[in-house]
Amino acid sequence: MRTVAIIGTNGLPAKYGGFETLCNYLVDNFDESTHDIIVYCSKTPKKNRLDSFNGAKLVYFPFKANGWQSMLYDFATIIHGFFKANDLIILGFSGAFAFPINKFFKRNIIFNIGGIEWKKVRGSKITSKFEILLKKYMEKLCVKNSNTIIIDNLAFRDYIVNKYAKEPVLAEYGGDHAKKIAITNELLLKYPFLKSKYAISVSRAQEDMNIHVLIDAFKEVPEKKVVIISNWHISDYGKELYDKNVDKYENIILLKAVYDSSELNAIRSNAQFYIHSHSLCGTAPSLVEAMCMELPIISFDVPTNRETTENKSMYFDSSSQLTDILKSLNDQTLHNIKNEMTEIAKRRYTWKRISTIYQNNLSKNNPD
Numbered sequence: 001m002r003t004v005a006i007i008g009t010n011g012l013p014a015k016y017g018g019f020e021t022l023c024n025y026l027v028d029n030f031d032e033s034t035h036d037i038i039v040y041c042s043k044t045p046k047k048n049r050l051d052s053f054n055g056a057k058l059v060y061f062p063f064k065a066n067g068w069q070s071m072l073y074d075f076a077t078i079i080h081g082f083f084k085a086n087d088l089i090i091l092g093f094s095g096a097f098a099f100p101i102n103k104f105f106k107r108n109i110i111f112n113i114g115g116i117e118w119k120k121v122r123g124s125k126i127t128s129k130f131e132i133l134l135k136k137y138m139e140k141l142c143v144k145n146s147n148t149i150i151i152d153n154l155a156f157r158d159y160i161v162n163k164y165a166k167e168p169v170l171a172e173y174g175g176d177h178a179k180k181i182a183i184t185n186e187l188l189l190k191y192p193f194l195k196s197k198y199a200i201s202v203s204r205a206q207e208d209m210n211i212h213v214l215i216d217a218f219k220e221v222p223e224k225k226v227v228i229i230s231n232w233h234i235s236d237y238g239k240e241l242y243d244k245n246v247d248k249y250e251n252i253i254l255l256k257a258v259y260d261s262s263e264l265n266a267i268r269s270n271a272q273f274y275i276h277s278h279s280l281c282g283t284a285p286s287l288v289e290a291m292c293m294e295l296p297i298i299s300f301d302v303p304t305n306r307e308t309t310e311n312k313s314m315y316f317d318s319s320s321q322l323t324d325i326l327k328s329l330n331d332q333t334l335h336n337i338k339n340e341m342t343e344i345a346k347r348r349y350t351w352k353r354i355s356t357i358y359q360n361n362l363s364k365n366n367p368d
Contacts, residue, residue: 003036004362005081008074008091008112010065011041012053018173018285019091019114022354025174026089027056029355035362038085040077042066070094082107087362090146093117096138099145110361111146112171113139115282116159120208140164148361153282155303171358172308174351175288181266191267193253198225199298200271200290202264205230205238208280210300215245215252216319221326222251226275227267231257269293273334275322276305283308291345296337298325312340 006023014020027037037056041049042065050058059080063073074095081088082105091112102109118135121128143149149160149168160168183194203209211228218226232242232254246254258264268274274290276299281287287308290297299305301315314337316322 001034001036002087002362003038003085004030004087004089005038005040005077005085006056006089006091007040007077007081008065008094009039009042011044011060012039012050012056012058019112021177021285022091022112022173024054025177025351026355026358027054029352030359035087035359038081040081042073043069071097074098089358090142093135093138093142096141099141102145108148108362109146110148110150110358111142112150112152113143113156113160113168114152115280116156120280150358150361151282153304153307155307156282169357169361171354172283172349173285173288174354175285175290175292175345175349176351178265178268178289178292180269180293181262183266183270187263187266190263193225193227194267194270196225197272198227198253199273199275200227200229200268200295201275201277202229202268202286203277205232205235205241207237208278210277210279211238211241213300213316213319213322214275214277215241217316217322217326218252219249220319220323222249224326224329225251225253227253227255227271229255229258229264229267265293268295271295273298273329273337276300278305281305288345288349291341292349294338294342294345296334297341298322309341310344312344313337 006026009019009023012024014024023039030037032055039056039058041058041060043062044060049060052058061073061076063069065073071094075098078090078095078098082102087108089110092114118132121131143164143166149166150171151157151160151168152172154170157168160166188194201214203211211230214226214228218224230238232238242254245252268290273296276284276287276297278284279300279302282304297309297313299309299313299315301317314325316325
């Protein structure tokens with residue numbers, strides 16, 4: 001029996017983003033007869049801690065998984081994992097400075113790079129330059145000291161091969177946990193727009209999510225309705241967009257973040273189509289979830305999104321392009337895109353398939 005440690009998330013049960021959901025379904029799908037699983041969890045009040053979850057042992061550390069403490073948290077949990085596990089699945093590079101220490105332990109490290117993070121840096125010229133250099137160095141430490149590099153989108157392959165002369169393994173995200181939810185009278189009272197036809201978009205309030213592009217496009221097509229869900233308060237960008245546009249247009253509904261998964265799935269799964277506006281993501285969990293809910297997809301035009309949708313969606317990179325798409329949409333076009341997206345989702349974006357890819361890389365590079 002070998003031990004697998006999963007590092008780099010807030011822990012279980014999953015309450016946050018893509019890495020936590022990935023962790024959850026890896027635990028669900030790994031073969032318990034051949035592997036013991038440890039999941040590291042961030043700072044949690046003792047009264048809320050669990051000893052285990054779905055067969056995985058939970059180990060808590062007194063640091064937060066996000067913000068500046070993430071580097072301490074990941075570093076400490078990786079060192080602990082060297083002593084406790086044979087295989088370390090490390091999600092993200094916050095613990096980069098612990099990776100070289102594996103020269104002494106010789107554990108099998110499976111590293112999910114999560115994306116090209118230094119390309120997402122924003123800020124003043126001085127702070128941005130320093131942060132970019134730091135993230136590039138941390139990325140290098142992780143890639144050079146890992147046995148397997150996981151990429152979540154094939155668009156990242158050439159970057160890894162050309163820069164590090166390593167062949168990465170493609171493992172996207174599953175989305176088949178996102179289910180269609182029927183509309184209830186209670187939901188109709190809370191969200192009256194469910195009675196009508198509408199498009200849906202879900203994203204964080206960051207500039208690379210291009211929410212402003214959606215709003216500008218729908219202003220030009222008042223006969224089409226859109227519901228945009230975001231955590232508007234987290235950034236000046238989000239606050240400004242929300243304050244400027246909330247309740248100003250009958251066809252543009254700005255909703256604050258919906259954290260109840262059944263409510264969110266009801267809103268998403270009953271939409272006419274999904275608009276994916278992210279421009280700096282890899283394989284976005286929100287996109288594959290929409291595909292698994294059999295929604296037609298209209299997507300921001302970048303290589304990662306084209307790869308996820310296999311060039312079978314409709315694409316835009318400006319508000320004018322999106323406006324043209326919205327004006328041209330008809331039921332047959334949406335039906336055709338829906339069928340394409342559903343076929344891709346069933347073939348590629350299931351948690352069973354993704355978990356098998358990870359499990360196939362456990363210990364193969366460093367067997368006892």
